[in-house]
Amino acid sequence: xxxxxxxxxxxxxxxxxxxxxxxxxxxxxxxxxxxxxxxxxxxxxxxxxxxxxxxxxxxxxxxxxxxxxxxxxxxxxxxxxxxxxxx
Amino acid sequence: xxxxxxxxxxxxxxxxxxxxxxxxxxxxxxxxxxxxxxxxxxxxxxxxxxxxxxxxxxxxxxxxxxxxxxxxxxxxxxxxxxxxxxxxxxxxxxxxxxxxxxxxxxxxxxxxxxxxxxxxxxxxxxxxxxxxxxxxxxxxxxxxxxxxxxxxxxxxxxxxxxxxxxxxxxxxxxxxxxxxxxxxxxxxxxxxxxxxxxxxxxxxxxxxxxxxxxxxxxxxxxx
Numbered sequence: 001x002x003x004x005x006x007x008x009x010x011x012x013x014x015x016x017x018x019x020x021x022x023x024x025x026x027x028x029x030x031x032x033x034x035x036x037x038x039x040x041x042x043x044x045x046x047x048x049x050x051x052x053x054x055x056x057x058x059x060x061x062x063x064x065x066x067x068x069x070x071x072x073x074x075x076x077x078x079x080x081x082x083x084x085x086x087x
Numbered sequence: 088x089x090x091x092x093x094x095x096x097x098x099x100x101x102x103x104x105x106x107x108x109x110x111x112x113x114x115x116x117x118x119x120x121x122x123x124x125x126x127x128x129x130x131x132x133x134x135x136x137x138x139x140x141x142x143x144x145x146x147x148x149x150x151x152x153x154x155x156x157x158x159x160x161x162x163x164x165x166x167x168x169x170x171x172x173x174x175x176x177x178x179x180x181x182x183x184x185x186x187x188x189x190x191x192x193x194x195x196x197x198x199x200x201x202x203x204x205x206x207x208x209x210x211x212x213x214x215x216x217x218x219x220x221x222x223x224x225x226x227x228x229x230x231x232x233x234x235x236x237x238x239x240x241x242x243x244x245x246x247x248x249x250x251x252x253x254x255x256x257x258x259x260x261x262x263x264x265x266x267x268x269x270x271x272x273x274x275x276x277x278x279x280x281x282x283x284x285x286x287x288x289x290x291x292x293x294x295x296x297x298x299x300x301x302x303x304x305x306x307x308x309x310x
Contacts, residue, residue: 021154022155024185025181026154027181028127043132
């Protein structure tokens with residue numbers, strides 16, 4: 001057979017999948033990945049009532065703080081108190 | 088089957104839907120991979136808690152992926168699992184786009200509120216943009232965190248039905264505390280005790296639509 005049909009081009013070959021994907025915004029984690037890698041996610045389970053006490057303490061502050069920041073500060077204070085920096 | 092739970096609005100309950108579908112599918116003895124492609128990593132945190140509560144027997148495998156790796160890695164893993172559920176974040180990201188290039192179904196939950204419904208057009212445009220790269224992609228919209236009463240559900244549904252890019256499926260999920268209570272224990276809402284029968288029914292109906300009823304053939308219609 002000397003003559004063959006003209007090969008069909010695949011419709012999807014015209015689609016630049018990579019370019020399509022890259023039109024999307026960067027996922028939040030992909031930029032500062034190194035920074036994220038230095039944090040450790042911890043699931044915190046509070047005893048009954050402690051969450052309410054925490055929220056009440058936050059509510060009574062003259063300057064509002066996110067709960068996460070308050071907990072971080074509390075951990076930092078305890079770490080500093082119980083393991084003073086070496087001289 | 089590869090199911091993406093996506094959209095471009097935060098707070099629509101994507102992770103709740105993705106994790107509940109994953110739990111039900113795995114309880115029914117299907118080998119399932121849950122891919123967390125949301126930088127908030129909530130599906131991953133849920134799975135960590137679930138593994139803690141079940142002594143490592145979450146019932147499914149969970150991994151985190153981001154960006155173009157969502158496409159490449161999912162393609163590699165597709166043959167190893169019966170089903171894959173991908174939870175994407177609430178933005179038009181490279182992760183979500185990569186997922187849409189290899190998905191069979193996109194499920195988009197919509198809260199019956201104006202700000203959420205206003206994203207319908209952009210989600211439709213995103214689907215239309217991705218379909219040339221993935222002609223088998225089908226997109227479905229449904230109400231999530233629906234009101235127990237009032238007109239908002241009906242109005243939202245009428246807007247969702249207008250979309251040509253997304254097919255509306257009448258499987259509303261109510262705004263029910265049981266979902267949050269279950270998640271806080273690393274459970275799907277179908278595993279929560281005491282159970283919330285309405286929440287269980289609603290998620291089961293959505294599940295049946297996604298996995299048991301062939302949405303693709305339904306949307307094609309007879310013939």
